[in-house]
Amino acid sequence: MxxxxxxxxxxxxxxxxxxxxxxxxxxxxxxxNPFQREGSRxxxxxxEQALRQRYGMENNWTFYWRYLGRVLxxxxxxxxxxxxxxxxxxxxxxxxxxxxxxxxxxxxxxxFGTLLGAIAALxxxxxxxxxxxxxxxxxxxxxxxxxxxxxxxxxSVTVPVLSAGTWDSPLDLLRPAVALALAPLAYxxxxxxxxxxxxxxxxxxxxxxxxGLSQAAVIWRHALRNGLLPTxxxxxxxxxxxxxxxxxxxxxxxxxxxxxHFVNSVLNRDQMLILATVxxxxxxxxxxNLLVDLAYGLIDPRIQSKGAA
Amino acid sequence: MTDxxxxxxxxxxxxxxxxxxxxxARPPARLAAAWIVLVLLACxxxxxxxxxxxxxxxxxxxxxxxxxxxxxxxxxLGRPLLPRVLLGGLISLGIGAWAAALSMLLGVAWGSVAxxxxxxxxxxxxxxxxILYGLxxxxxxxxxxxxxxxxxxxxxxxxxxxxxxxxxxxxxxGVSWLTMARVVRSQVLSLRVRPFIDAARxxxxxTFAIWRRHLLPNMAGPIAVYATLTIPQAILQESFLSFLxxxxxxxxxxWGNLAAEGVSAINSVQSFxxxxxxPCGLLTLTLLALNIVGDAFRDVVESRxxxxxxxxxxxxxxxxxxxxxxxxxxxxxxxxxxxxIWSGARCVEAxxxxxxxxxxxxxxxxxxxxxxxxxxxxxxxxxLLPENTAWISGGRIDFAGVDLVALSERRMRExxxxxxxxxxxxxxxxxxxxMSIGLQVAEAVRQRxxxxxxxxLRESVEWLREVGISDPARRSRQxxxxxxxxxxxxxxxxxxxxxxxRLLIADEPTTALDPTLQQQVLTLLSxxxxxxxxxxxxxxxxxxxxxxxxxxVAVMYAGRVVERGPVRDVLTHPRHxxxxxxxxxxxxxxxxxxxxxxxxxxxxxxxxDISGCRFHPxxxxxxxxxxxxxxxxxxxxxxxxxxxxxxxxxx
Numbered sequence: 006m007x008x009x010x011x012x013x014x015x016x017x018x019x020x021x022x023x024x025x026x027x028x029x030x031x032x033x034x035x036x037x038n039p040f041q042r043e044g045s046r047x048x049x050x051x052x053e054q055a056l057r058q059r060y061g062m063e064n065n066w067t068f069y070w071r072y073l074g075r076v077l078x079x080x081x082x083x084x085x086x087x088x089x090x091x092x093x094x095x096x097x098x099x100x101x102x103x104x105x106x107x108x109x110x111x112x113x114x115x116x117f118g119t120l121l122g123a124i125a126a127l128x129x130x131x132x133x134x135x136x137x138x139x140x141x142x143x144x145x146x147x148x149x150x151x152x153x154x155x156x157x158x159x160x161s162v163t164v165p166v167l168s169a170g171t172w173d174s175p176l177d178l179l180r181p182a183v184a185l186a187l188a189p190l191a192y193x194x195x196x197x198x199x200x201x202x203x204x205x206x207x208x209x210x211x212x213x214x215x216x217g218l219s220q221a222a223v224i225w226r227h228a229l230r231n232g233l234l235p236t237x238x239x240x241x242x243x244x245x246x247x248x249x250x251x252x253x254x255x256x257x258x259x260x261x262x263x264x265x266h267f268v269n270s271v272l273n274r275d276q277m278l279i280l281a282t283v284x285x286x287x288x289x290x291x292x293x294n295l296l297v298d299l300a301y302g303l304i305d306p307r308i309q310s311k312g313a314a
Numbered sequence: 315m316t317d318x319x320x321x322x323x324x325x326x327x328x329x330x331x332x333x334x335x336x337x338x339a340r341p342p343a344r345l346a347a348a349w350i351v352l353v354l355l356a357c358x359x360x361x362x363x364x365x366x367x368x369x370x371x372x373x374x375x376x377x378x379x380x381x382x383x384x385x386x387x388x389x390x391l392g393r394p395l396l397p398r399v400l401l402g403g404l405i406s407l408g409i410g411a412w413a414a415a416l417s418m419l420l421g422v423a424w425g426s427v428a429x430x431x432x433x434x435x436x437x438x439x440x441x442x443x444x445i446l447y448g449l450x451x452x453x454x455x456x457x458x459x460x461x462x463x464x465x466x467x468x469x470x471x472x473x474x475x476x477x478x479x480x481x482x483x484x485x486x487x488g489v490s491w492l493t494m495a496r497v498v499r500s501q502v503l504s505l506r507v508r509p510f511i512d513a514a515r516x517x518x519x520x521t522f523a524i525w526r527r528h529l530l531p532n533m534a535g536p537i538a539v540y541a542t543l544t545i546p547q548a549i550l551q552e553s554f555l556s557f558l559x560x561x562x563x564x565x566x567x568x569w570g571n572l573a574a575e576g577v578s579a580i581n582s583v584q585s586f587x588x589x590x591x592x593p594c595g596l597l598t599l600t601l602l603a604l605n606i607v608g609d610a611f612r613d614v615v616e617s618r619x620x621x622x623x624x625x626x627x628x629x630x631x632x633x634x635x636x637x638x639x640x641x642x643x644x645x646x647x648x649x650x651x652x653x654x655i656w657s658g659a660r661c662v663e664a665x666x667x668x669x670x671x672x673x674x675x676x677x678x679x680x681x682x683x684x685x686x687x688x689x690x691x692x693x694x695x696x697x698l699l700p701e702n703t704a705w706i707s708g709g710r711i712d713f714a715g716v717d718l719v720a721l722s723e724r725r726m727r728e729x730x731x732x733x734x735x736x737x738x739x740x741x742x743x744x745x746x747x748x749m750s751i752g753l754q755v756a757e758a759v760r761q762r763x764x765x766x767x768x769x770x771l772r773e774s775v776e777w778l779r780e781v782g783i784s785d786p787a788r789r790s791r792q793x794x795x796x797x798x799x800x801x802x803x804x805x806x807x808x809x810x811x812x813x814x815x816r817l818l819i820a821d822e823p824t825t826a827l828d829p830t831l832q833q834q835v836l837t838l839l840s841x842x843x844x845x846x847x848x849x850x851x852x853x854x855x856x857x858x859x860x861x862x863x864x865x866x867v868a869v870m871y872a873g874r875v876v877e878r879g880p881v882r883d884v885l886t887h888p889r890h891x892x893x894x895x896x897x898x899x900x901x902x903x904x905x906x907x908x909x910x911x912x913x914x915x916x917x918x919x920x921x922x923d924i925s926g927c928r929f930h931p932x933x934x935x936x937x938x939x940x941x942x943x944x945x946x947x948x949x950x951x952x953x954x955x956x957x958x959x960x961x962x963x964x965x
Contacts, residue, residue: 036464
């Protein structure tokens with residue numbers, strides 16, 4: 006067990022290095038750079054050269070190694086767009102907000118998705134199943150900005166406390182979280198329904214019933230744990246995506262989160278901020294996948310022996 | 315020997331026109347498809363009319379509400395919304411469809427090359443996919459869009475609008491192929507080891523020809539299924555990008571940027587609902603329709619094998635049963651049991667009036683070829699027939715004086731495990747992979763005495779010892795995958811007898827084991843049966859096993875018991891031609907070497923329409939007696955407790 010997780014943990018730096026390299030190549034090959042200005046505002050070549058030197062970006066080669074060196078020392082570099090802001094400061098301001106919303110969204114999606122999915126699988130072809138599958142298809146079909154707009158209008162009118170565009174009470178977290186939760190909820194619901202339906206007709210469930218176990222014992226002790234395994238592996242990427250912020254939801258609700266920086270950094274060719282946000286996102290993704298792996302090993306004994314072999 | 319059928323290309327059944335007919339047979343899918351067609355027609359034809367009108371700014375009329383003249387009202391700049399929504403729809407759906415097509419193309423190409431190349435190229439290509447997966451999706455799209463913008467904007471002489479639409483669809487398609495590549499690669503890897511690919515290689519086809527003629531048609535199903543997911547996904551991506559202002563740039567409309575204009579109008583004091591409702595509503599409804607059709611399509615393609623149908627609640631009228639004359643000494647008495655199953659779209663009778671009895675403490679063997687209804691009969695005893703596909707449609711099952719067929723599910727649960735226990739064929743799949751052996755046996759122990767879990771766990775170790783598992787304390791902490799096949803079946807047996815049942819059903823308990831273990835498990839079963847005074851219903855197709863372990867035997871053929879009686883009588887003086895034929899198929903060590911006999915023909919398919927005796931097409935005694943072909947023979951006595959169903963039992 007320790008072996009498998011240790012080996013996976015040791016791969017993390019290699020994966021992150023690969024991601025850094027690929028992102029770097031893409032970032033510098035995109036036409037345009039942060040020092041370019043339109044027309045008459047163009048910087049004199051001398052000044053551009055000086056700026057490049059200041060940021061350690063004389064050429065791509067020095068940029069790659071210097072930035073890597075700084076990241077290893079825990080410094081994500083300076084934003085080239087926002088003067089006097091370091092990338093670490095920008096991320097430290099946005100990430101907690103995005104992470105809080107994302108965490109809430111994932112919890113909502115997980116609880117309601119698995120619950121509805123399991124209930125639907127247990128009552129296939131009945132009304133509950135129809136309701137659950139309708140929620141699922143609505144969830145994958147409704148764009149995030151539509152559900153966000155509905156929540157924004159609906160609740161601003163009926164619950165005046167939740168007026169639009171404020172960001173100071175914990176209640177403000179709720180609506181963006183619900184808007185962000187809808188798509189993963191629908192996905193988890195489908196996954197759970199599908200895998201529970203498969204588990205419920207499997208041989209070992211028949212064995213459990215042949216022992217005379219009650220329906221509740223069969224479901225809780227035998228079906229659910231097996232039926233939730235596919236959801237678990239989806240959870241890593243979903244949590245990383247939700248917690249590093251969604252541009253759409255954050256824009257509609259005026260949330261000062263991290264999501265906006267993903268978009269703006271590319272549009273502004275803010276090369277260091279692009280690299281910094283990607284590294285933060287990828288680190289979270291890799292860590293969450295590692296956690297999911299760990300949880301998998303605890304739940305499914307078959308994994309451990311495979312790793313030890 | 316390779317089956318010739320395996321060498322020919324099975325091709326895909328998914329491309330047949332029946333698939334779509336079955337999709338459209340579902341009312342929601344038909345409605346959704348009608349909506350898609352309507353929206354497509356309106357947007358394409360409407361755009362011809364809308365294109366010159368959509369940008370007519372009329373500032374005085376800004377934010378005019380919908381009226382008869384302008385059914386969707388006007389936007390912030392006074393432009394009429396209807397032409398903008400129509401043209402926007404064409405652009406949104408067009409980008410979505412083309413981007414999806416591009417992503418399929420890239421995915422199929424990348425996945426095929428990875429799957430058909432050597433291990434090294436494959437590893438590199440798939441590692442690239444893995445790394446791209448590790449990057450934020452939207453970031454990739456924006457990066458690609460920005461890069462393409464710099465590369466293409468100046469060079470394409472197509473005009474601003476067409477160029478930006480092209481760049482956008484290239485960016486979306488260029489990023490969303492990753493999953494497709496994985497799907498296709500795993501398809502190629504699993505298909506390329508199939509015999510028909512070897513056969514194609516053997517006749518000298520090039521790799522490309524094999525891919526085009528043999529692999530691609532067989533992958534059509536999964537690719538089509540994936541396409542139904544990709545198209546709405548690509549439309550969604552376009553709307554996200556346009557909503558953020560980095561997709562389609564105004565004044566060119568798309569449903570995404572129209573929605574963004576609507577959202578920006580929310581915060582005003584006044585409500586301009588039409589600005590939000592029309593683009594958002596159309597987009598959501600169209601995505602919903604695409605997903606509904608896609609779901610139905612996936613359902614039809616994937617449910618080919620396992621069709622799901624609810625069980626008719628009232629079982630078809632049960633055949634009237636003659637009351638039992640006196641209380642018989644039998645522990646179990648099955649009278650005229652009928653079981654129906656769904657086979658494709660038809661409801662067919664798989665067990666056709668089986669009658670059996672079993673005295674406490676004795677062994678009854680149920681024999682017959684596969685598919686004759688043995689297992690369905692056994693599962694009926696436990697009332698564990700697969701839900702929604704099989705059900706008891708008539709007859710009685712009297713167990714210790716109680717009719718199990720009429721019992722409520724709650725009362726039946728008290729019978730299961732504690733009164734009747736069952737051992738299944740395949741111990742690997744019949745044990746819960748996530749639960750230790752000890753806990754699984756302990757569950758059965760607690761069914762009997764309900765004590766604390768720790769006591770049940772201690773007792774389960776004793777049961778494991780009882781079935782001959784060495785080092786039972788350690789084994790009880792292990793999981794099914796850590797045990798050998800023989801040990802798993804022993805654990806299964808321990809689980810079955812731990813609640814001290816009066817009747818043990820063993821459904822081909824040795825089929826999945828290798829021959830040396832089969833003997834051990836059988837010996838164990840008869841030992842345990844004697845020690846614990848259980849009745850044993852042993853289902854098998856091995857007459858050697860019958861001779862060795864059973865007191866009585868019942869021979870089943872095509873859903874009926876054709877002969878039953880004491881083992882000695884039936885095996886030495888078989889009266890039914892099927893029993894006789896089965897006996898001839900058993901190799902003998904004591905006689906002169908001879909060619910092993912087989913029974914010509916095969917067991918008829920369940921529900922096959924056969925008049926007269928169901929065995930007559932394969933029977934060597936079928937003769938001038940016209941009743942063999944026209945009438946079903948009744949069960950007749952052929953000796954003390956020996957019964958047979960045959961018109962020519964005496965010959």
